[in-house]
Amino acid sequence: MSETTPILQFGTSRFLQAHADLFFHEGTPARAVTVVQSSGDPERARRLAHLAEGYPVRIRGISEGKTIDEERHVTSVRRTLSTAADHAEIERVMIEEAEAVVSNTGDRGFEPADADTGPVFDQAMSYPAKLYHLLAARHAAGGKPLDIFPLELINGNGDVLKARVREIAAGQGALPELIGWLDRCRWVNSLVDRIVSEPIEPAGAVAEPYALWAIEAQPNVAAPTGHPSVIVVDDLEEIERLKLHILNLGHTALVHLWQAQGGDDRLCVDKALAGELGDALLAILEDEVMPGFAVRGMEDAARDYRDTTLDRFRNPFLHHRLSDIAQNHAQKVERRIGAFLDWVRAERPDFPAPRLDAIAGRNAGAVS
Structure with a gap:
């Protein structure tokens, strides 16, 4: 049986490989991750197959006037799945394992798709619609509300994602019990920053030394791991x-x-x-x-x-x-x-x- 993964991540980008996934590897506590490819892109699917084998991140640049050129081996990714082929397993992970959801689906990842109005999960749906159906399944199974950390470069990304998921829920005729449960999830605004300059094949990336994951404080929310690049602030x-x-x-x-x-x-x-x-x-x-x-x-x-x-x-x-x-x-x-x-x-x-x-x-x- 695969190791339990408390982090369910949507997105396979080299940014995530050299940012959040590196922090989950180095942080206290270290956190195991299931990575989900939601786009169906064949090139990203090829990368997906190699992430769980462990991959290098090369840190190169200037920090406090000193030249940095070092390599780290990241092993936080334990399982990789695709919404195009593994929906049932993704739903199981959401229900049984997930404590937090992380995403970086691109700046346009929250935009509506025509398929979003469909009554059941569909690969053609946008990320917020796919997330809604997975959260609804967790609620139906009696699961607890969880922390949701969008890392998309969108101001107020947690608030924006919550509003979009609630809009989808309303369009689906979700009952008040489910709406209330969605509101009890912690939708967290974040700001992320790191220049990830190039990929390493078949998985991995080259990145600058500077890195930041700033999390806006709210009641009952903690950083998903302790790391020098992960900070909680009152206001972003x-x-x-x-x-x-x-x-x-x-x-x-x-x-x-x-x-x-x-x-x-x-x-x-x-x-x-x-x-x-x-x-x-x-x-x-x-x-x-x-x-x-x-x-x-x-x-x-x-x-x-x-x-x-x-x-x-x-x-x-x-x-x-x-x-x-x-x-x-x-x-x-x-x-x-x-x-x-x-x-x-x-x-x-x-x-x-x-x-x-x-x-x-x-x-x-x-x-x-």
């Missing part, structure tokens, strides 16, 4: 602001500066940071971004995060081209730079940020 907003307005803003400002120079499509972030573009970015961060965080009472946290971010940008093993970051640049400027200016000027309307204003195409001091 501070971490979200740091990531969006330092790391993401830094990438977008660097792209703007690069484009203004008629940039080389082959230029990567680490090389850009070592030249004139890097000097210009450092000036923006020091003269405009750090003072903006100071206005919001976050200067110390911002300076620490900036230093960590610059280590990440200087990673010589990560071939992160500015031409790739430049995709959807206009939208990124507004979300990362325009939103930063709005956030700071909501507190201090006359806050000076001439270089960020120029990148955002705004008149100095204007609030949109």
Whole structure:
């Protein structure tokens, strides 16, 4: 008989291999995982067959000014299944073993599918609909409510997933007892961050040293394992602001500066940071971004995060081209730079940020 697995994970991505699954391997307590492929994608199915054999994660980059290049062997995945072929076994694991559900099904993983209105489990359903039917089966079998940790890059991901599952339940005519049970499950908002740069075949990944799984506190919720990269915080907003307005803003400002120079499509972030573009970015961060965080009472946290971010940008093993970051640049400027200016000027309307204003195409001091 296979080992009991308290973690039921939906998603097979290299991000999960080098993030949550690595933490479950290294954490206290170590947690055994059943990985479920929900997409039916043949390429991912090939990877699935190798995960339970154990796989390498290579950590390469800069941490506190030191070069890191090491390999870890991950054995947290004990069983692999597919919704396309193993629904009955997945349902059994949900009913008999699961204590927590983890998912990373892509940014569009919560979007409705036509099949979601069907009365029984269907491979064509979206992840929230598949999850609803599995949770309904657990409820019908007398199972306890459990913790649900979506890791999709969606603001308020726990709240969004809960709302979608409740919507599906209502459409299915679920009885009040089941609705109440779903509400007693803990739908947890999380923010995750790690650059996982490339796969290792047939399973495994190369990742940077930095990693974060921030969990928003709520009653009766604990981190699924103890690990230095897994933290519980009262409010995710501070971490979200740091990531969006330092790391993401830094990438977008660097792209703007690069484009203004008629940039080389082959230029990567680490090389850009070592030249004139890097000097210009450092000036923006020091003269405009750090003072903006100071206005919001976050200067110390911002300076620490900036230093960590610059280590990440200087990673010589990560071939992160500015031409790739430049995709959807206009939208990124507004979300990362325009939103930063709005956030700071909501507190201090006359806050000076001439270089960020120029990148955002705004008149100095204007609030949109």
